[in-house]
Amino acid sequence: MDDATLRFEITRLGECHVPSPMRGVRFVGDDERVLYHARLEDLGPWLQAHAEPPAMEVAGPRERLLFDPSSIACGIVTCGGLCPGLNDVIRAIVLSLRYHYGVTRIHGFRYGYEGLVHRHGHAPLDLTPEAVARINELGGTVLGSSRGPQDPAEMVRTLKDLGIGILFTIGGDGTLRGAHAIVEEAGRQGLSLGVIGVPKTIDNDISFTQRTFGFATAVTEARWATYAANAEAEAARNGIGLVKLMGRDSGFIAAHTVLVNSQVNFCLIPEVRFSLERLLGDLSARLQHRGHAVILVAEGAGQDLVAPTGGKDASGNAKYGDIGLFLRDAISDHFRRTGTEISLKYIDPSYMIRSQPASPVDSAFCLLLGQHAVHAGMSGRTDMVVSFWNHEFTHVPIPLAVSARKKVDPLGALWSSVLASTGQARDLW
Known part of the structure; x- marks a missing residue:
């Protein structure tokens, strides 16, 4: 996106006049900003023009609130696939609403956006501190989840009937698009509704x-799969460990997993094309030289090699062919034709990974995301997502966050580090 088109202004529902009940904290001023650019050379054009460079609003508690905590009701919904930390975020939001602000009416909507539509019959849960006390120890989401859009008019009607003033939507780009649709519909109905997104996706593919x-x-969790693949490969003559990880359109999980232990020899991601002929040739050379190899592939890689399914999931995303099974069979066929005996082990830990409880690092991150989401909602902000940028928590408009999918830069530092770790050729085409 062109820097000139970056607009980080956050929509606000009105002037804040209610004193915050929080004590002993540093209140954030509405004029505090975090620079979008971190490099001096990127700021050059703005400095030369004596113009204000793009910057994000800083997240955090405000001294004045829009909503009266004693009269507001809030809602929480989780959508899309499972992800470690969902329960941590739910818990953080509930505890912050109750103990930081004194909000007592908190509804948890069941099974994603279906829970906001009466005809689906999912009664909301009453979320209290006692109800969420230990849910952070569990994987999954206590609210349940689902994919796919629902009618914004029906969802807003439910929120209006329950007197919801702030809705917290926890999910990825599809969830955020749904949240924006709710904001637009609430505006059409003249409802003052805060909608705050919390970015959830193990693929790390939400922009900004x-x-x-x-x-x-x-x-x-993915490192255990590469550990196992390497152990199996090293223990056999011409051993090959093949691991498939999640990553529909962005290869961040695969790229970072490579850097964990430096045992992967080939990393295949959606952002970098490869040819089967070149991969098999380099794999053969690796076996001749070292006697074993580990291949890590993201689920969205090499889709030009597999037969298209022609279908779509409930979120409207194209269903991808299984690149893992394709490579497993293609590698086995290749070495069978060349008369080379191999020992190939294929590992796909995808659903085991996403259903795990959050790691300590993620748990702390979830707590802060949830708290900052509450601060933003109580101060009257809407149509925004809590972000983490340049090592600070910030606010980003939802339309900007979903404007493009974040991807690994094939010319960037991360991919360069992956190539240095694996030793694979930059061009496998």
């Missing part, structure tokens, strides 16, 4: 945020 929750846990 350095990290989404669940990503650190995914990399922590």
Whole structure:
């Protein structure tokens, strides 16, 4: 996106006049900003023009609130696939609403956006501090989840009937698009509704945020698969360990997993094309030289090699062909034709990874995301997502966050480090 089109202004529902009940904290001023650019050379054009460079609003508690905590009701919904840390974020929001602000009416909507539509019959849960006391120790989400859009008019009607003033939506880009649709519909109905997004995806592919929750846990758990693949490969003559990880369109999990232990020899991600012929040739050379190899592939890699499924999931995303099974069979066929005996072990830990409880690093991150989401909502902000940028928590408009999917830069430092770790050729095409 062109820097000139970056607009980080956050929509606000009105002037804040209610004193915050929080004590002993540093209140954030509405004029505090975090620079979008971190490099001096990127700031050059703005400095030369004596113009204010793009910057994000700093997250945190405000001294004045829009909503009266004694009269507001809030809602929480989790959507999309499972992700480590969902329960941590739910718990953080509930505890912050109750103990930081004194909000007592907190509804948890069941099974994603379905829970906001009466005809689906999912009664909301009453979320109290006691109800969420230990849910952070569990994987999954106590609210349940689902994919796919629902009618914004029906969802807003439910929120209006329950007197909801702030809705916290926890999910990825599809969830955030749904949240924006709710904001637009609330505006059409003249409803003053705060909608605050918390970025959830183990793929780490939401734009304008350095990290989404669940990503650190995914990399922590994925390392066990590469450990196992390497152990199996080293223990056999011409041993090959093949691991498939999640990553539909962005290869961040695969790239970072490579850097954990430096045991992976080939990393294949959606952002970098490869040819089967070149991969098999380099794999053969690796076996001749070292006698074993480990291959790590993201689920969205090499889709030009597999037959398209022609289908779509409930979120409207194209269903990808299984690149893991394709490579397993293609590698086996290749060495069978060349008369080379191999020992190939294929590992796909995807659903085991995403259903795990959050790691300590992710748990702390989830706590802060949840608290900052509450601070933003109580101060009357809406149509925004809590972000983490340049090592600070910030606010980003939802339309900007979903404007493009964040991807690994094939010319960037991360991919360069992956190539240095694996020793694979930059061009596998």
